[in-house]
Amino acid sequence: MSQDALIWQKYTGQISDPNIPLLPNYSYAGYMRGEVGIPNTFAYPTFDVTNATYGAVPDDGLSDQVAIQAAINAAEANGGGVVFFPPGEYLVNTDPNSTNTITINSSNIVLKGSGSVPGGTIINMVNYMRLPSGVSDANNPAMFTFSQTNTSSATRTGVGDANAGDMYVTVTAGGTTPFLTAKYCRINTLASTAATNDFLEGRTTKGTWSDINAGVILDETHEIDYIDAANNRIYLKDPVIDTFKSSYGWRVSTNNLIENCGFEDIHFKANFYDVFVHHKDYIHNYGWKGVDLKNVAHSWVRRCKFSNVSKATTITGRSYASSILNILVDGNTGHALSSVGFKSSRILQGLIWDNTSNGQFHGADMSGGVAGSVIWRVDARKGYGLDLHASMPRTNLIDLYTQMDLDNAGGNFTDLPNHLKGLTMWNVERVGTSSKSQNFWNLCGSNYCGLTVVNPIVVGYHGTASTTFSNVKYQESIGAKVFPESLYEAQLGHRIGAAPSWIVEAINDWNTLKTDWYFMPPTNGTYTENFENMTLIDWGTETYTGNSGYLWTINAKGVSGYIDASKGIYFHNSVTGVQSGTVAGGIGNFSVQCRDLFSQGNDRVIQLLINGNVVDSFTHNGTEVYTYTVENINIEGNINIAIRNASDVGANNTLAIDNISWTTYDGTLTADQVPTAIDEIKLYPNPVKQTLTLSGNLKNSSLLVIYDLSGKHIKGITISHLKNDSMNLDVSYLKSGFYIIEIKYLDMASALLKFVKI
Known part of the structure; x- marks a missing residue:
């Protein structure tokens, strides 16, 4: 049962305790600083990619990339537009020898599909992106890139201290002129050794950490509210995130960003099927990357599914107040989930599900000087979990993150530590099965020492096994969740008076999408179940909602790669490995793909049970994938389906299965009578x-x-x-x-x- 967090009570003024630190205010993260939701309708005209002017044709097996870029160019020439994708599959990057990213370089451009669920819009990235000459693999372009090309800026010197929480900054006399026509500004420093001790809070570094030893680099972006030229002040719409002391030599610059850009309601399907090897080559690293947003404000990626990618989506390039929301990443395991980087500020990554075969190698990430940003409600239980990829991120929140373990944060050792001061971990859940001791400042003898963070605040950390922490600023309720459940939601509601409606709407969308991403309505009376909605990744028992909305109970090992690259299960002899809940409409015919594992040369006996009764039994001996089919079962009404491995018990006669299908039966309808009207x-x-x-x-x-x-x-x-x-x-x-x-x-x-x- 949740308990009231003392640190929350101090934040809201209910208690005053000098031994409890004051939480930073993380509530400004996300589109429009979290105050309103991303719009669902737009005032811009629609540019349909299938219009004859552009020429995309879904499902024809031909490249649609030129047509898509042409529709985007037309929307940009118009000053804004919704580039719309009707249902169907569109092919991009079809030439393996000539790859080009699709670019968006203007404000007010929304790429909108007809849904990321079955029956919606699929964009199929056929080949990986070739690495341009002279570009590091970390900067390999994504298939879609939103980016401001005009990044020139005017810079003025800051005056005095700009304290955390201030709503304005002061520049040298007469220095406000360039900001009169600017909408966004940066507060930043070059490498400052004067700031190092403040942001390390006295922690000792290693000699190999060359970047931090050269001095802390600080950078945060804000939207300008108004200019007070008489007092040389630039007023901001969100407070200064961290204090900039005069001794740091800080400055203020204009920041040119594109605004109101989105990528939404699209299933982005890549084709990375190799067994992932970390840093094997640029293809494994970032050759199959979906969408990058660079130098953007009030922009988003939402309600999208990314399959078989090395990385799904990123927001970088000193971006501001933007969101990644309602995202599924599935299929083959790749390099990374999502990330925010390169000195971006106030970015929200939320409602993200890593349902890849073994979890992405790196989870949702904040790195590269990111500040004031939030990772919120992420389910990454198959992988190591959250990522802090170093290069001086600071003052960020990880809120309601489910992960297998607290490890595997990235970043080159020269860029360490993984995070400077200001990190809060709130109600993080670990599903790993072994107890763990986490030292956040473990200066080991090697280049990498796990997760190295400056004095984090850890509240409500819980899970299936105990975890103990050392070198933290504050810890509370380790082993049990606290109230409020979400710190981001609570701080946002506290700031504006009540939780905004978009929070509830986004969570409702999330709960619906988690079913609909795998919901496949029956075709001509045929239902399917392919285990894609199953989260089991080892031996165990799980009940979940399957493709067609029916419950399934698994008593097996969740695996992938035995039947095809997608998820499946295997189970031992004398075990009923899978059983449905109540299925309406009866059953006519049935099939399932199978493979005999391990003890080769032994017979496998597979049984189909309907309503607990064996209706058919089949014997197979071999190593190939085969289909077990039963026709004319013809049982009416509500039924239960189960599959049993009835092989001999004297050997390891294991059976793998995937891709179940069956037809309904109403007492009169036979297979050749099913109309083709669908x-x-x-x-x-x-x-x-x-x-x-x-x-x-x-x-x-x-x-x-x-x-x-x-x-x-x-x-x-x-x-x-x-x-x-x-x-x-x-x-x-x-x-x-x-x-x-x-x-x-x-x-x-x-x-x-x-x-x-x-």
Whole structure:
């Protein structure tokens, strides 16, 4: 049970205790400093990539890259626009010998797909990005790059101290003139040995840490509120993050950023299938990178799925007040999850799920001088977890992060420590099974000494095994979560008077997307289950919601690579490895892909059980992947499906399975009677606000039923008064979310279509 955190009580003024430090205010992170949500509608015109002017054609197997860039260029020439991708798959980077990033260099450009869930928009990066000559592999370009190309600036000397929490900075007399027309500014220092002790809080460095030994580099970006020329003051919309003393030799510069740019509702599919080897080559490192945002403000990547990537997305280049939200990274394990770097400020990475086969090697990262930023509500339980890739980040928050272990932070040893002062870890959960002792300032004999952080605050750290900490500034409730659950949400609500509505909306989107990313409506009455929504990565038992919305219980080992590159399971003889919850619609035919593991030459016996009864048994001997099929089972009503390894118990007769499928059965419908109407019925627009149009193979007197994703019946109507084989359906009364339309001919399910109500 959560308990009230004393350090939170001090922050809110409920108690005053000199032995408890004051928490930094992290609440300004994210789009528009967290005060409002990212908009769902835009005033810009739409540039459809499939318009004949641009020429993209989804699902034709040909490159769409030139068309996509042309639509972006048109939107930029217009001064802004939504570059829209209708449903389907678009190919980019198809020539392995000539690779070019798709660029966006202007404000007010949003790349918007039709959803990152099945049936939405897929952008398929066919080949990896070639490393340009003279470029380090860490800077290998992403497939999509948003970047301000005009980075020239005017610089003025700061006066006196700029204290943490101040809402203005003072420059030398007459120095405010360049800022009268600027929107953003930087407060920064060059390498300052005068600042070193303050930001190391007295900690002793190693001789090999050459960067920090040369002096601390400080850099933070702010949005200008107004100019007080009479007093040489630049007023800011968010407070100074850390104190800049006059002895540091700090200065203020203009900062040119592009604004209001987004990448959203897209499934970005790359093709990295090698077994990942850390720093093997530039391909393994960052050859398959999705989206980079550089020199941006109030911009975002949201509601996207990234598959088989070396890294999903980044925000870098002195960016400001931007967000990475509602992100799934899955498929083959790669190098990194997401990151914020190169002196960016007030960036939010939140609601991120690492569901790759073995977890990304590095988790969500803040590095490279990042300040005032937050990692929030991340599920990375398969990998080592959070990353602090060194190069002097400071004053950042890690909030509600689930990880396997607290280790594997990166950064070259010359760039260490991993984080300067000001790091808070709040309600972090570790799912590793062994007890651990974490020394945050372990100056070991080698170049790398684990996670080296200057005096962090650790509150509510908990998990499946005990963890003890040393060299911390403050620790509280180690082993149990605290209240408030999220420090970011609590500080934001405390600052503006109440938690903003976008927080609830984003979490609701998150809960819906976690199901919908793997929800695959049945095609012609055929359901599938491929274990992609399973989180099990070792031996154990797990119950989860599968592809088609049904519960599955696994008693096996979660693996990948035995049947295909995606997830699967294997289990021993005499074990029922997988069992469904209640499945509606009965069962006609069934199939599953299998492979016999380990004790080669021994028979494997696989049994299919329906409602606890064995309906078929099959024997196989070999090493290849094979498909076990049972036809004409023909059981009506609600059922349960289970698969049992019934092999002999005297040897290691292990069985791997993946890609289950089955057809429904209602007592009259056979496989050759299933109508093909699903391919002929279309619905649009999707997403929809008020009126949904259906067209195609519709027939009067057919039944149309709307369900939500839980299977709840919302509305049923009889189709009538068709005009040109189409009809309009009012859906304005529905709440925002995902819905399924079922169309029946003579009580036989013939079409299941999915739509999004906004």
